Amino acid sequence: MNMNTQQQNFRKLDVLIKELPWYVEEFIDKKKRKLSPGTLLNYCHDYKIFLNWVLAEGLFNGDIKEISLSLFETLTTQQVEDFLSFLKFQLNNREITINRKLSSLKSLFNYLQNIAETEKLEPYLRRNVMAKIEFNDVSENPETVANRMEGKILIGDEYENFRKFIEHGYGEKNTSNKRILNFHKMNKERDTAIVSLFLGSGLRLSELVWLNIEDIDFNKYNVRVIRKGNKEQYVYFSEQAMRDLKTYLNIRENKYMVSKENKALFVAAPMGPKGTTRRLSARGIEKLIEKYAASFGKPSLSVHKLRHSFATRYHAEINDVPKLRRQLGHSSIETTMIYTHLKNEDLKTAINKLNMPK
Structure with a gap:
């Protein structure tokens, strides 16, 4: 923290x-x-x-x-x-x-x-x-936890389809509602980057909330986070997440009227009489995920389930529990082992070039 x-x-x-x-x-x-x-x-x-x-x-x-x-x-x-x-x-x-x-x-x-x-x-x-x-x-044993979790995470094509839904599909689905459509146009780059980073790194909500722009290493595809126990760690993320982050950062300053002094990575639109741009809160991120998940047809999906979705695909693609444990910041290997029990028949299009350390 x-x-x-x-x-x-x-x-x-x-x-x-x-x-x-x-x-x-x-x-x-x-x-x-x-x-x-x-x-x-x-x-x-x-x-x-x-x-x-x-x-x-x-x-x-x-x-x-x-x-x-x-x-x-x-x-x-x-x-x-x-x-x-x-x-x-x-x-x-x-x-x-x-x-x-x-x-x-x-x-x-x-x-x-x-x-x-x-x-x-x-x-x-x-x-x-x-x-x-x-x-x-x-x-509960790990297999019981895994079986319960399996129906609540993104599997197969849902992984990329959910990201695309936030990028385009949600707006297309709500063309008849101007208020919703305008709100989506305002925030789609930011929201896509948030989900893409969750799905491309497995970060915790608290870790993502407190990211600053300076924490991102655009050359090494990693981000500096403070994990549980106040431990600093550099966490790798996918190329897709990097592309979505760059798209968002290109519009961040103008769309959200962010001052150069505000280093928060993810910000909310200005509100109140003074119109101050502020860091997007944890609850704000939870609400936007809930909104998109319900509209996508997966209402049980949550921020934490996005982390589970990442971990499931990572294990299926790379099958390296110690590296996965480090990526997720787990203190116990038993927690990470849950993902070795998850079953998914369609995992061939898993993480694309995560650039994990060798």
């Missing part, structure tokens, strides 16, 4: 923490030295969902910031199970997401019971209901 991302997450954290009770702020403050601001921000989002549920269920009368520790002493295991059911059936969270939220709560409650103490050297909580709640069993 680069410094800009960290600073942005710290700012968001400072805003969100003011909405939550004092003991949450104390816990987060203790964790700042060990955990990334992005992780802490996710913790706070999880706590806000839980505390808002407490209010909605009538378990506490008052403001969210006023929810007392004494309430946690009286929570029953059934009430916590009800909250987890709320996550599943009302918020449509997957089992793995529910486990993450439960893990956040377990960390907080463990701190309140076993680490924090009053002036009288007594724990904040004597009873920890979260310690009694078990995680969902979501263990």
